[in-house]
Amino acid sequence: MIKSELIARLAEENPHLTQKDIERVVSVILDRMIQALEDGGRVELRGFGAFSVRSRGARSGRNPRTGEAVSVRAKHVPFFKSGKELRVRLNADD
Numbered sequence: 001m002i003k004s005e006l007i008a009r010l011a012e013e014n015p016h017l018t019q020k021d022i023e024r025v026v027s028v029i030l031d032r033m034i035q036a037l038e039d040g041g042r043v044e045l046r047g048f049g050a051f052s053v054r055s056r057g058a059r060s061g062r063n064p065r066t067g068e069a070v071s072v073r074a075k076h077v078p079f080f081k082s083g084k085e086l087r088v089r090l091n092a093d094d
Contacts, residue, residue, distance in 0.1 A: 003030075037078060047085035054079045 001009075007026055011019045033043045037053050044050040058074040 045083070047083050049080055049082040049086055052079050052081075053077070 003026065007019065007023050010022045010026070011017070014022065033051065036043050037051060040053065042050060042052045053076050056075050056077055059072050061070050061072045062068070063070050
């Protein structure tokens with residue numbers, strides 16, 4: 001599901017709200033999540049999972065086309081750990 005599909009689904013389920021209002025709410029939520037991660041925090045959605053930021057050190061890599069060694073600088077990457085409820089629902093036997 002992409003952001004526009006999420007907005008459309010929420011608009012269907014909440015006919016009393018305009019699509020523009022729903023779009024604004026979704027954008028604010030995502031922006032706040034991003035801001036919390038930028039600030040070094042953690043975002044936890046109970047039953048779904050937790051987002052955090054992990055650091056990766058500098059390393060030596062290879063250019064896949066040429067095979068030549070290249071240096072890859074240190075960086076921060078997002079990390080997601082699924083919640084127990086999500087794992088249980090994904091692995092439920094129907």
